[in-house]
Amino acid sequence: MRTSEGVEWALHACLNLAWVEDGHPVPAAALAGHFQLPPAYLNKQLQALVRSGIVSSTSGPRGGFQLARKPQDITVLDVVVAIEGSEEAFRCAEILRDAPDGEMGIDYRNTCVISQVMRKAELAWWKELAGRTLAEVKATVESRFPAVPGQTRHGLLNRRA
Numbered sequence: 001m002r003t004s005e006g007v008e009w010a011l012h013a014c015l016n017l018a019w020v021e022d023g024h025p026v027p028a029a030a031l032a033g034h035f036q037l038p039p040a041y042l043n044k045q046l047q048a049l050v051r052s053g054i055v056s057s058t059s060g061p062r063g064g065f066q067l068a069r070k071p072q073d074i075t076v077l078d079v080v081v082a083i084e085g086s087e088e089a090f091r092c093a094e095i096l097r098d099a100p101d102g103e104m105g106i107d108y109r110n111t112c113v114i115s116q117v118m119r120k121a122e123l124a125w126w127k128e129l130a131g132r133t134l135a136e137v138k139a140t141v142e143s144r145f146p147a148v149p150g151q152t153r154h155g156l157l158n159r160r161a
Contacts, residue, residue, distance in 0.1 A: 003080060003083075003084055004083065004084065006041070006044070006045045006048075006083045006084075007079065007080055007083045007084060009035070009037055009041075009042055009045050010045045010046075010048070010049055010079050010082065010083050011076065011079050011137075012035065013031050013042065013045065013046060013049070013055075013065070014049070014054065014055065014067065014071075014074065014079055014134055015134065015137060015138060015141065016031060016034060016152050016156060017031075017055060017065060017066055017067045018067060018071045018134055018135075018138050019138070019149040019150075019152050019153045019156075020066065020153055020156055020157065021153075022066070023066075024066065024157060025057070025058045025062070025063055025064030025065055025066045026064040026065055026066065026156050026157075027063065027064040027065075027159075028042055028043040028046055028064065028065065029159070030064070030156050030159035031046070031065065031156065033159055034152070034155055034156060034159070045083055046065050048082050048083055049065075049079070049082050049083075050065070050068075051082070052078065052081070052082035053068055053069070054067070054068060054069065054074055054078055054079060054082055055067055055068050056068040067134075070135070071133060071134035071135035071138055072133050072134070072135035073133070074133060074134040074135075075129065075130050075131070075132060075133055075134070076129045076130075076132045076133070076134070076137070077126060077129035077130040077132075079134075080129055088119075088122060089122055090115070090118035090119065090122055092108060092109040092112060092114075092115040092118075094107075094108040094109060094112070095108075096108045096112055
């Protein structure tokens with residue numbers, strides 16, 4: 001299963017926003033500059049997060065983006081779905097129907113063992129992402145790399161000027 005780099009960018013943007021105090025929106029250019037990403041493309045990801053209610057945006061000279069929900073209320077799956085959509089990765093084309101013993105009246109999406117295995121694996125992936133919150137990711141980074149939150153916050157807020 002492969003996700004776009006936009007998912008990685010969106011997850012890092014959300015994590016960085018979690019380290020900035022409430023009431024301090026961060027411009028897309030500051031978030032993009034932090035990782036040397038193309039601002040226009042990151043802004044596209046940020047807009048998808050806004051549409052999904054994960055981040056909010058404020059216009060104007062002191063505007064930017066901030067989390068719209070608490071980190072414990074945002075799952076990794078929320079971010080993935082905001083960027084990639086919720087369409088299944090595996091789509092059974094029901095090729096068994098055209099096999100020599102295939103039958104027109106059978107729904108091979110539900111009876112094909114390959115389809116079942118692929119759907120089960122995808123469900124496990126989705127469950128894992130749904131079970132991980134931004135707060136957990138944040139806490140893990142903070143325990144492994146204690147200086148990162150402060151450095152990130154300082155860097156983002158100083159890029160505003």
